[in-house]
Amino acid sequence: MSEPSVVLHSIEALRARVAALVDARSAGDPTAGDPMRGLYVTEEAARRIASGPDGHAGHAVGVPLPDLGRDDRLGALARAFGLSSLDAHILLAALAPDVDRGFEALYGYLNDDVGRRRATVALALDLAGTGPHDPVGRDRFHPAAPLRSGGLLDVEDEDRPLPGRALRVPERVVAHLLGDDTRMDPQLAGVGVELLMPFSVGAVSDAAPSSLGARVAAAGPVTVHLRERVPGAATEDVVAALLGAGRPVLRYRPDSVDVVVARALLREARLRGAAVVVEPLPSRPGPLVRVLASSGTTVVLAGGDAPDPGWAPDAELVTLEAPDAGAGPAGLWHRELDALEGDFDLTEATAPYRLSGDQIRRAARAARALAAFEGTAVTLAQVQQSARLVSAPLLDSHARRIRPAVGFPDLVLPEEPLGLLHELTGRARNRDRVLGEWRLRTGGGRGRGVVALFAGESGTGKTLGAEVVAGELGLDLYVVDLSSVVDKYVGETEKNLERIFVEVDRTDCVLLFDEADAVFGKRSEVKSSHDRYANLESAYLLQRLEAFDGIAVLTTNLRANIDDAFTRRLDLVVDFPFPDPEQRVSLWHSCLAGTPKAGDVEEEIVRCAEEFELAGGAIRSAAVTAGYLAAARGSAVTGEDVRAGARREYRKAGRLVPDAGAPWAP
Template sequence: MSELTHPHQTYLAAALAWLDARLERDIRRWQLAGQDPSDRFRGLYLSGAAALDLARRGAGGRWGTGVDLPEDEEKRLSAAQEAARQAMRDLEAAPVPRLKALQSRFGLTDFEWWAFIICLAPAVDLRYERVYGFLQDDVTRTCASVDLILSLLLPEAGLSRLEALPVFEPRAALRTFRLLLPVEENGKPASLLRQTFRVEAGVVNWLLGEDAPSASLGDAVELFPAPPQAIQAFSHPQMPAADTLARVKPLLSLHGPDALQQELAAQEAAAALRRPLLSLKISSEVEREEAVQQLYTAVRDASLLQALLFVRGCDAFIDADGCLLPRAFHAFNLLDGPVLTGSLRPYRFHSEMPGSDSPLMSVALDRLSAAERADLWAALLEGVDEAIPRKEMLILAGQFNLTSGQVTAAASTAMSRALQEGRALQAADLFEAARVHSGHHLGDLARKIEPRYVWEDLVLPETPITMLKEMVNMVQSRPLVLENWGLGRKLAAGKGVSALFSGPPGTGKTLAAQIMANQLGIDLYRIDLSTVVSKYVGETEKNLESIFSEAAESNAILFFDEADSIFGKRSEVKDAHDRYANIEVGYLLQRMEDYSGVAILATNLRSNLDEAFTRRLQFIINFPFPDEAYRLNIWKVLMPPDLPRAEDLDLALMARRFKLAGGSIRNIIVSAAYLAAVDGGTVTMSHLMHGARREFQKMGRLVQESDFVLS
């Protein structure tokens, strides 16, 4: 008998004592039938006597099945088996041993239970490997096969071999709950009778007294112990009451973008039911078949640990029609109790699926409102945010539509940065941390622009400057207007900020977007629409959908440049191409309306956008070509104070003589600076004139020599 001393282990030892007596009986019969255990070639050849014996045996017969043991041996082994059974009965009083509890929790018959014990034995005592190798006439077969299990159990089970075989099918309890795992031979599944099984280490450890999920699940699973006392109420009003969960035993779908809220709701449910919580996270990188296997393993562990199962990332088990996959449904139905799932979207049952009338409850856990996010920021920063005004906290919460988990991580990042630098926490730390913890998947679809400019760098007439600042104010005031004042409840769409920047190239459209991003403390992504538009029907919309789907998590300004590639003045639709072009424009503007952040279109020709479309934009800001006075201001603004320049530098002459936009003026200054770097180190008028000549040549404009003569 194995040396097992824990109460659960003592019961297991008694079961193994019964198995020892049963195995000894088979071994003695084999020996009496002529098998020599000392023959080192046994199992590698078949003698004539053995072949004859095989031919004479009935179906399912084994070595020694027709051999009777001497009477004294038979009595001794029968007494040993009965003593072991009596020891097991004596130990079955409360608390129920885990090996016995396993039978009731998984609804195993006595035959299935003993089959499990036979397969379990080598996992707790290696001597069983050698015994099984002997009885299976193959020293390499150290796990029990179906044939061996049947030979050990059928004499007392009252079953025929054909009646017992279904116990080992994949749909049977032992396999469904992953209590027995098949062992492959040479990388191939064996026939049913030759199939051998093992018991996973996690199940063995539980039987020996350990309370932990299976190690095979790795970091995908986490076990939270049962709380010392139950909570009285859930924080979310839609959650069903604790007694409803216990009585109805529903499949409860927690869905929405905020994963942390889902986790907290699951922990509250476990606390209300006074049960441990087994949390399984299905990674999006895992193949579906592996995810299903993880799910069945978690279902088994939840049954063993009497834990409430919570499956995160359940989108892996939702099909294109929004239905739960039948295999996942079957796995959840194996548990006798409520099951919680977390996913981005809700799901339903297939109407034709058996058991589809099972209770399904759904709780939507949307993103926190801006006010709730501000409260969460304040709670996380309590005691360290005295210098940060409440107004700044509200602006922060309004500009970054983060989930609870992202806010928690961002708050930790901001505090760590301030602590590392040995200073007080500042609002800039919070904005930077919020930007870091926003989604960054847009980098694959757009180019991120680092905003470096401020309002003083932008030279425009008063009206467009005022409108740009109004856009910034609108972004910062959205929480107050849409949530506190309730205007958001009246809007089906348009909760974001959409704008059209129109004007010739180089007039400051991209610069203005950078200034806004810098002012708001959020990221700016530039999307070249000319690379998005496709000649294939439907591809343009698919590309745009990918951009906006990723942008939903980015909290960024989307700057759509080269919008002329998609806009065309709408007139009479003459063919399918005209109709489809209008559909593309309409789709883009519709997605801009639905986007909760800031979306900006930049076009060189305002007239290319039909009025029916412009009504859907909140701002249309014209960037005019600069006149002489504005050109002079641009020259002055773009000249860095540290740039060495000649005293006779006549910027007024440059502004008067060359009718150029800000982008071209910047190019001239850069070109002149490089010329000066290798020619005396001071920017002169000749350098500026040379830079202007090159800019005109690059633009393909007519060069008149008189324009480049200093007078």
Template sequence: MGAHATHEPATAAAPGGGTPLTTEIHRVLTRVDTHAARVARDTANPDGSRTERGAGDPGAAHGAGTGGTGTDVVPAAPQSAALDALVGCFGLTPFERDVVLLTAADDLDPTTAARCAAAAGDPQRAHPTFSLALAALDDPHWSALTPVAPLRRWRIVELDDPARLTTSRLRLDERVLHFLLGSPYLDARLHGQLRRVPVPQTLTPSYDLAASSLAEGWTAGTGSDAPLVQVTGGDQRSRTEIAAAAAARSGLGLYSMSAEDVPSDPVERDRLARLWQREAILLPAALLVEVGELDRDQRAATEAFLAGAAVPVVVSSEDPPRSERSYRMRVTVPRLDDDEQLALWGEAFEDVGDLDDGELRSLVAQFQLPPHVVRSAAAAVRRLLPHEDEQDAAGLAWRAGLDEARIGMDELGRRIEPQAGWDDLVLHERQTSVLREIVAHVRQRATVHHEWGFAATLRRGLGVTAMFAGGSGTGKTLAAEVMAKELGLDLFVVDLSQVVSKYIGETEKNLRRVFDAAERGGALLLFDEADALFGKRSEVKDSHDRYANLEVSYLLMRMEAYRGLAILTTNMKQALDTAFLRRIRFVVDFPFPAEHERAEIWRRVLPPQAPVKDIDPGLLAQLTVAGGSIRNIALSGAFLAAEEGGRLQMRHMLAAARTEYLKLERSLTPTEVRGWV
């Protein structure tokens, strides 16, 4: 059965002024009239010497040859292109072709009912039946009506009553009738399950090459192979666009469905498979099956559905699905290099404001967005630019990139829109200078890596990685927020204690989801509680220790390859294996603040407009707590003062400090509160 047949609507004129299809129908109805004449003669001369079997006797068909004397034969006229396609694609015999024409006549020719009744010798049978077809048409064979023969297997012709094979009314499927008339469309029974995929207007060069590879997989395979190809990686829209372009190059349309919609019931699944295979041939078209996270039963149903594929199918998934199935071609959505990204951003923003080459390169250095997302960002800037007074095109483009890059990240971590600046940090100059150096590495990576050529010579470990080590509340997260604001990025905090799984392989899977989403750009990744994953694991005692080493190695590998900035935080630097520390580019220690630093934190944490009375930051600095606890005490004291309706005083701070110390399981000492009240 050919899967790539093409056809044109039946519009060519035939001799006598009719179309080829109507001429073919006329020929078949003439055969019915001839048989009706024989039935009439038999009825008029029941005792005549010539005896013929009636239309109701299927035995008349066996050995019928060409169906009568030479005077009964009507030469075949040229067929319509659609009828040719139907016959060729489904392998119909001449008899089966004429059955199709007879049933089409029932819908198209108003005289058919009377002619069928006359041929059957029964006014109640004013419609096509298989017994009439066996008796009246050329080269009849009983096997044409078996469930496995093309007419019923592909639901070309249907029986009103399958229990009465020879006398039941035969109907041409409506979809097939419209196909013969030159009006192809997707069968209404597939609406809601399948969606038409438009062909993309343009593709980047690497996507274009991937589409060509997929198309070759459909056209270069052998007849014994299932016409299955696979595209993985990237996002769903990119995979779909590549598949649609591949289908178009193979002369096919493309429809898509989710693997979740494949029926688990075998009967329903077989019905869907046959119906789609028929549609794929009639349209013609390929099918894209989007495979996501499936349970065992749904995965088995999808595998069974794909196993019966006799027409082009492309399996789309983020990761290669676990399957032993043979694919003619496997394609991974390629990562766009910087030149392709630059061309993509330049084309998308060509008519948007004045973006110079340097601004475009900054966007390319930060964001790794699929082509359709870049175009969406450009469309957003076009809408906003006429109404925006504060930001220029470059600023709006950066903001649009951030908005698009956030998609898929919020469910993986806690997003913080940074507000804090360098003045909010109270650190030694030594630590502050390292933080500024990290910012410079991120901001200038496009210049150093690509314009200066370091990416070609170093090749690996180009990601900017850092570790912030220090006790709780010493300013690690605040420092990350300050850096994110300086870089114009979101801060995503990922709790590693929630990512680590006791099940082998799940930790890497969770980490991969985080990094894959973050690769779009627009995020500074902060992995909190690294101690949940790191430790002195160099001594392998069992398989779990060995696998823990693999998890750590995977995390460091992804951090080193990450385009943005990835930071780990730990409370126990001394517990980390030095071999792991060597793979981190920057290590910043956040010491417990000294008393003068605590006093400065107290000054900065109290807002100027807050009503205070006799608040002394120097006395408050006697509390041996880090910046996080200082903020908690200041806020709690403010609520206590507001509840009283007065000004914030040292006694409110004392009450709040007692509450904070209870949380820390500590007791206030007389030295810490000397001179407060």
């Protein structure tokens, strides 16, 4: 028998019960033939009602309740939601007007009110052979009872006494019982819910699921809190295992805690026999977890935060630490860009990005779309741009974003610091292998972050070096705005820093603390309350660096100002020396590379490099000054423009500038 036929057969059986109840009511009702019946109450009717506690007593219809042992939609629904036979009968009584319009007139007659065309609590219980006086029957309408807690039945008219309240079955439940599961509940539209069917398992993962995924898929109804270091890495494996086991999966990516959506999601999952995967958990997820936990289906709650017992104190919540992702993300990148024709190493190019499987798929789609728009094969720049877009952190209120536009050829440094910068990029690319697979940084709470200190005088290239590292990794550089971070009120600075660290931990970027002395300075002897709270701030930062998972660069003009405890936690310390004359010549050439130059510029650059001891930042400013002087005349940059720019930077630095006309001048 088809699914609609099963429900229609049950409705026909209900029709016989309704007919019997109509006969019983009309036999004892002298106004049964009155065409205005239900619009007013006669004196005789009032006396009849007043003659007993229930004017309908004795009219209950004793009929057998539905058989829930059959393998049909009604039986499956009862098993999924824990319904009794009485629950199923109540559900059918409430469902009937949505399937057969004739029940509207019948219910209007039985309710003694032609305007009330749905079953009421009293009518549903009368049809079940009991009545509204029965405590067991009344309990089936409690908000915690299966029908209402599962979202199968709405009880309307809350201001009325319970027996007179109308019953309504949500449209999604009606469609399911009639065999229609083509669409999800409308409440789940546009809120980040995606339905994955078992036949799409090959599109999710071609690899065999790990032991973790297999354990979750085989565990039956269970609520699992999956704590991940890399967002989505283990979740993808669990989803693949569930789909491989023939279970549909409802993936939910909540922007906030919405209990109404959570209840609709849970009902949808139980109707379909699907598992629920929530990733990532929003902040303060307690109400969401309490709705989803111990729900009778498989629920996976994925996130990076430690579980809080207060989320669902009465629920059985199983917490699992996600294993290291290994080569999983790299494999997914290759599957998504399998037709890649670019001349670059995809594994190396995507190593700095800690993206979830869903983010990788979105980034790959964006890269392919961009390549199609530009009429090229997928390039390294397109992959990096797409990856940056899906993982951009929300740091605009505390940091300034720089889109890197420089590379190692733009740096003028000695071999040692240049080599350390290359090593820094290598550490960022290989940290999952070295610190994860090889476990070379053990200990509870230890992060996999890469933190470097760039030390040197102002203008020696520290910020440029950080930009080069970010550009080499294909990441954006975020420069922390200390004015929005440091706060005079106790504890506020730590809160602002925590927001930054949390956001960087779960996204991909390079974080730059310029002039880091302000927050990473030496601790001092406690002589006042100010010293005490300043030391507490330093203690917080020391602990936070231990657990940091991102990439950060600290810069300072005076390395001695940085606390030794911070230095111990640094991966690299790169000293940016003051440039010598030969390097200053290279810096002048680099800064003036795009300008038209007169013939005397080359010789003047050499003389200025010897005569004016300027750092790279000052040389850049001098070159800009020379460019403006030349543009004002409408000619090329001359040697005199170069010297004028150098002299101006010398004066800005408060240094003596030789007078070219003086007899002692060289």
